[in-house]
Amino acid sequence: MSAFSLSRASVVARKEWVDLLRDRKSIFWALFAVAISGPLVLCILYFVAKSVSERIDKTTAAIVNVAFAPDLVRHLERRGIKIDPDPADYRDRVKRGELDAVIVIEPDFQQAMAEGRPAKITLVTESSRDRSAPIAAKLSREIERYAARIGSERLMLRGVSPVVASPVRVEELDLSSAEQRGARLLQVMSFYALFAGLMGAIAAALDVTAGERERQTLEPLLTTPVTAMELAFGKWLAVSAVNLLAVTISLTGFLVALQFVPLAKLGIPFSFGVREFAGFMAVLVPFAFMVPAVLLAIGAAGKTAKEAQSSLSIGASMVGLLPMISFLRQSQPPWWDALVPVNGQYATLSKVLRSETIPTLDWAAMWVIPAGIIVIALFGFARTLANEKLLAGR
Amino acid sequence: MISANQLTKKFVTKERSSAFTLRGKTREIIAVDRVSFEAEDGKITGLLGPNGAGKTTTLRMLSTLLTPDSGKAIIDGADLATQKVAIRQKLGVLGDAKGIYWRLSPRENLLYFAKLQGMNRADAERRATQLIDELGLGALADRPTQGFSQGERMKVAIARALIHDPQTVLLDEPTNGLDIMSTRSMRELIRGLRAQGKCVLFSSHIMQEVSALCDRVVIIAKGRVVFDGTPPEVLSQSGASTLEDGFVRLIGSDEGLFA
Ligand SMILES: Nc1ncnc2c1ncn2[C@@H]1O[C@H](COP(=O)(O)OP(=O)(O)OP(=O)(O)O)[C@@H](O)[C@H]1O
Ligand SMILES: [Mg+2]
Numbered sequence A: 001m002s003a004f005s006l007s008r009a010s011v012v013a014r015k016e017w018v019d020l021l022r023d024r025k026s027i028f029w030a031l032f033a034v035a036i037s038g039p040l041v042l043c044i045l046y047f048v049a050k051s052v053s054e055r056i057d058k059t060t061a062a063i064v065n066v067a068f069a070p071d072l073v074r075h076l077e078r079r080g081i082k083i084d085p086d087p088a089d090y091r092d093r094v095k096r097g098e099l100d101a102v103i104v105i106e107p108d109f110q111q112a113m114a115e116g117r118p119a120k121i122t123l124v125t126e127s128s129r130d131r132s133a134p135i136a137a138k139l140s141r142e143i144e145r146y147a148a149r150i151g152s153e154r155l156m157l158r159g160v161s162p163v164v165a166s167p168v169r170v171e172e173l174d175l176s177s178a179e180q181r182g183a184r185l186l187q188v189m190s191f192y193a194l195f196a197g198l199m200g201a202i203a204a205a206l207d208v209t210a211g212e213r214e215r216q217t218l219e220p221l222l223t224t225p226v227t228a229m230e231l232a233f234g235k236w237l238a239v240s241a242v243n244l245l246a247v248t249i250s251l252t253g254f255l256v257a258l259q260f261v262p263l264a265k266l267g268i269p270f271s272f273g274v275r276e277f278a279g280f281m282a283v284l285v286p287f288a289f290m291v292p293a294v295l296l297a298i299g300a301a302g303k304t305a306k307e308a309q310s311s312l313s314i315g316a317s318m319v320g321l322l323p324m325i326s327f328l329r330q331s332q333p334p335w336w337d338a339l340v341p342v343n344g345q346y347a348t349l350s351k352v353l354r355s356e357t358i359p360t361l362d363w364a365a366m367w368v369i370p371a372g373i374i375v376i377a378l379f380g381f382a383r384t385l386a387n388e389k390l391l392a393g394r
Numbered sequence B: 001m002i003s004a005n006q007l008t009k010k011f012v013t014k015e016r017s018s019a020f021t022l023r024g025k026t027r028e029i030i031a032v033d034r035v036s037f038e039a040e041d042g043k044i045t046g047l048l049g050p051n052g053a054g055k056t057t058t059l060r061m062l063s064t065l066l067t068p069d070s071g072k073a074i075i076d077g078a079d080l081a082t083q084k085v086a087i088r089q090k091l092g093v094l095g096d097a098k099g100i101y102w103r104l105s106p107r108e109n110l111l112y113f114a115k116l117q118g119m120n121r122a123d124a125e126r127r128a129t130q131l132i133d134e135l136g137l138g139a140l141a142d143r144p145t146q147g148f149s150q151g152e153r154m155k156v157a158i159a160r161a162l163i164h165d166p167q168t169v170l171l172d173e174p175t176n177g178l179d180i181m182s183t184r185s186m187r188e189l190i191r192g193l194r195a196q197g198k199c200v201l202f203s204s205h206i207m208q209e210v211s212a213l214c215d216r217v218v219i220i221a222k223g224r225v226v227f228d229g230t231p232p233e234v235l236s237q238s239g240a241s242t243l244e245d246g247f248v249r250l251i252g253s254d255e256g257l258f259a
Helices: A007-023 A024-057 A068-077 A089-096 A110-114 A131-156 A180-187 A188-208 A211-213 A218-222 A228-260 A272-299 A305-328 A336-337 A342-353 A361-386 A388-392 B054-062 B084-090 B106-116 B121-134 B151-163 B178-197 B209-215 B231-238 B242-249
Strands: A058-062 A082-085 A101-105 A121-125 B001-013 B025-039 B043-050 B068-073 B091-094 B168-172 B199-206 B214-223 B224-229
Touching: A007 A188, A007 B106, A024 A131, A024 A188, A024 A228, A068 A082, A082 A188, A082 B121, A089 A121, A101 B214, A110 B043, A121 A131, A121 B178, A180 A336, A188 A211, A188 A228, A188 A305, A188 A342, A188 B209, A211 A218, A211 A305, A218 A361, A218 A388, A218 B151, A228 A272, A228 A361, A228 B214, A272 A305, A305 A342, A305 B043, A336 A342, A336 A361, A336 B168, A361 B224, B001 B043, B001 B054, B025 B054, B025 B068, B025 B199, B025 B224, B043 B054, B043 B178, B043 B209, B054 B068, B054 B168, B054 B199, B068 B231, B091 B151, B106 B121, B121 B151, B121 B231, B151 B168, B151 B178, B178 B209, B199 B209, B209 B231, B214 B231, B214 B242, B224 B231
Parallel strands: A058 A082, A058 A101, B043 B199, B043 B214, B091 B168, B168 B199
Antiparallel strands: A101 A121, B001 B025, B001 B068, B214 B224
16 A cells, blocks of 8 residues: 555545535534533523522521420521421421421420420431432521520539530531632533533544445545545544534533623632633543544444444443543542543543642643544554445445 | 456355354355456446346456455556555546435535545646536536436546546446436447547446447356357357347346346
8 A cells, every 4th residue: 555645634634524514414413512502501500509599598497386495486587597387297298398397396395495404306307308408407507506505505604614515616627619619510511521522523423434335435435546544534633623613612602601600699609711711622622533533433333324323322422421430439539540531531621620730640641542542543443444344245 | 458367256244143143154155256358448348247246346356445365457557466556546436336425516526536536626627627518517516416316426426437537447337227318428428438548347237238338248147257259249159149138148047137
């Protein structure tokens, strides 16, 4: 075979690029989906965050036997909590989720108080329901605060300093800064950026591999002087360009949406500025070139469009599932986690969002590993393109 | 000028009874069995044979798509085994697969192949326009080829095969699916190529078509050459009164094309 000709490879790349951008049905809609899903995800996040903070602000305490503990009721009201006195069927309603939590006061509450016995309060909750948890936690905290106040009053009456009764004082120092908390909420964005770097490539990779076979244009192509490696390289460049376009569109969409969604008003000081944009691009550019190479190698192996489509969807779901591992893992990730493709990208994107410093080694992994994968995948792709068994065996 | 010498191609197929069968039965098919013939410049050579005779496989070997298991071929002085790139530059191929790009216009389809053949932009555009005019594609030249009729697509495919003005032209069933008018103009085009001194090798399973066009006929059946001569010799050698009868007798089956 002749030497690799870059000019022929670029002829292939330019033709595929023009051809792909005319594919309204799949490529156009894939890009469209990528463009609107950013703002959409952001709006959903915004409304979820908004409703949670509103619910916590407007906490109502449902209290059974409210008449037995007027002092506690006064304490709660002073703390800005509304009282829902004596709800009926409270057990069922908590179970069904109509009430988040119910405080039940024992009939002898006041008598026990007066006699200095522990007065009993039951907090009825449904701990398996996530959305009730912050409300239940808030009520429980308020009751404890009330109890602590009564306790220290009693000690003072007896001439003992309340400090004696608190040998240990717990103070919470939440290490996640305000930015970090916002970033955790929007970590979905790392997910979503990687998703764009996949979506942009699937339809295009399918079109230039199985599509070429289906249209019966691969055979005429291979009777020209173009070599399989030139074809592979050109097709990869074109699909990567489409994919890069998808990534850029998605991030831009996100950036634009952030100008309109007032996350800061909710106390989520989420910043996605030029610095974060650059960090994202530095991770996503090599990723956007790596994904097409892998998908092309997989897609070319299919004899028919259907075969290619099913193997491509397996490849695509692998990319989607890998970060789930780090999502679900409880322990510290092992050192090699950063080197696993997709997983490593996900971790690094999250670090960018948390404004952490990223070690040089991680940056190297973001570029060197995709480069290695690209080389291997392109050789595999070229081999399958030239495979005469796949060519004639329709 | 093509000279094929003892070209042979076997296919090995695996038969599995289900997707879970680990080891299927393998079966070997000898698609082309020691085929030798010559096709000269300035002549039209017809490769005639019933379905499954090995015509497409032979042409695919000559166009470097398949590697022969044994045998040799020389095309315009280039050896098939060692000078693939040279052969690809000399050959114009209208193969079994005649697909074109739907979202590109005929002109864009032609320019793509011209550039892959290493033509410069000016030459490529001049030649594309010339072929578009010759084939009467003018009105369609700049419209995406999606929705083109079979004949229109065939015209684009043949123009694509001729874009770099190759000396040797391989055509696999070039009139398949064409109406009488298009078939006639295809024949005119093939004769025109002969007049320019090109070497044309085309395959067909229709005796009449071959006899109307060819200077020389190579009949293959079950992968073997069973006749090599001029159309009149088909009659004399087979002793039949019509060309079709002669063809049927030569391929050794009374069931004719459904052998
Ligand atoms: N890729 C392949 N794998 C297995 N068998 C094949 C393959 N290609 C061709 N064959 C077999 O080789 C034989 C010759 O096929 P070929 O396509 O060359 O015939 P043909 O003369 O072109 O027929 P037709 O007139 O129907 O186009 C057939 O029996 C076919 O089944
Ligand atoms: Mg055939």
